[in-house]
Amino acid sequence: MSIGQQRRRPRAAVGIVSSLVVGALLAGLGVGTGVLPTLTGSAGSTGGAAAQRAEPVPPPGPPAxxxxxAGLSERDRLAQRLMVGVDAADPAGAAEIVRSWRVGGIFLGGKATALLQDDKLAAVQAATALPVTVAVDDEGGRVQRIGTLDGPMPSARRMAADMTTGQVRVLGFERGRQLRARGVTMNFAPTVDVGRQPAGSVIGDRAFSDDPEVVARYAQAFAEGQREAGVAVVLKHFPGHGHANGDSHAGRVSTPPLDRLRRDDLRPYSALVGPGRPLAGLDTGVMVGHLDVPGLTEGLPASLTPAVYRLLRDEYGFDGVVITDDLGAMKAISNQFSLPRATLAALQAGADVALSSNVTPVGPVLATLEQALAEGTLDAGDNDRAVARILAAKGVCAARS
Known part of the structure; x- marks a missing residue:
């Protein structure tokens, strides 16, 4: 669905673009934003001199x-594909990371809240010309980011047990409104994993249900509320962590075979994303997990496997932004790969955005990506298409139809 086709709501998708930012961006590309007059009337009309009436011409839409x-440097294109961890206790440090490296997004982990108070995120947005995605994990229950500031939310399992989908949609909207007021533009929620593991296990009560249809209904309700409030949502963890045999934070884990996932874990994606589905659009992303899937992955986690991204794009028809799970702090990746190497492998495989929660130097990652782009091991055309998808989701530009 194109930007113009989306129903009217506060602009979510990964970042709200201020008129000043858009004006500066378009000016840099040689595109004017003023309202131009046009003259109407005929010089030969009855009554002598033609009546001339100035009519405003609507400002042009976003550029292609x-x-x-094409107007970005190679480094800035690559930087748009990085979402890096920042210390929420250090607002000045977060702004400096964005100013120095012009990364496309930041992730606020941990429990510190200084960056979420007193409009501190405005300085982060002002540190670079393009909008910055500001992402958090705010699912409810054990995984929430602003509970100490705005009150707690129940876990997904409790939502499905105690609330109607209508109530969950209202809850999603109210929470989204609180997130937007604090400067957050993207929520890594809802979880659409299917399962009923013990509540405190890696997914556990983060899953709405072990019934894929229940998961899809409640995830849709929460996501629609968030999107209406102006927050982009990210469904996770593709292709399904709910029946995995361990915790990918601690090491490599395996899921049931692909044919089993199709019958169960993948059904929420089939119901929610892709052409004509209720969560189609630029303000829905998908996160790919670090999972070994028999019949799909061969020796690498899903987040680094090209076949996984082809499954999501081709079979499920998803055309939005695809984000990796955390490449920096989760041992399913970090036990085997350095962050620069994992980032490159994920982008080569088909991810649009590589996420790292670590507050680590950005330079080595960008240097690795620049070298790969120069050598052709990171395809330039694929890179540009990913950047275009990211910027379209931010509302900076209009994607090709």
């Missing part, structure tokens, strides 16, 4: 993404 991408 191809043009915007």
């Amino acid at each position: 993404c191809d043009a915007v991408v």
